[in-house]
Amino acid sequence: MSLSLTCVGSAKLINVSGEIDMSNAHLLTELVACACHSSAPPVITVDLSAVRFFSAHGVSALLEAQHIAVTTGAAFILRDPAPCATYLLATSGVLGDFRLNRGDGHRPRPRSTTVDLVTPARGDSLTSG
Template identity: 40%
Template structure:
């Protein structure tokens, strides 16, 4: 897995490429938490180039979302393979975590 951080624009973007598994997932949350400490309004986490996503990846997303919530930063999940908002519903209702495409970002497919 490789991570690319684009912090040049007004909205920092983290692009994840390759396989997200037990040996790499923690890197996503660590980088997201680092970016969140800068207190941007939003952070984009682009998973459109991920080829495999394990349960450890879900844990990393949850850690990043918790960090963003604590810092009052909006975490936006972008997956170019889907044109609709992404909603993940975990087994317990109190874990509901919804990620939406921001209208300011335009078309999630990049067309």
């Protein structure tokens, strides 16, 4: 999974690509929690358009991330969930619990603050040999 955070004022855009599974779903939740800590309640948009695999752990992570955002006064929006994410959110009965933005072209222009996080692919190691 790859995560990037782009900040425009109090608006935060988190782009997610790759696989969201049990090994990395918590990183998405942690990034949302960090993004919620600002002087003004932010709008957190999570772009899921580049997600290739989405597990039940991803569902849990998004529900937890939304809870964190709402309790801090932030708005939480899912943008363009990939078919695999939409399917699992719908079949688990929680798709309707999220505000969805389906490709209306509204993307905040990036400021100089961008953070890229990359987790190793399955089978890759974090240690060097």
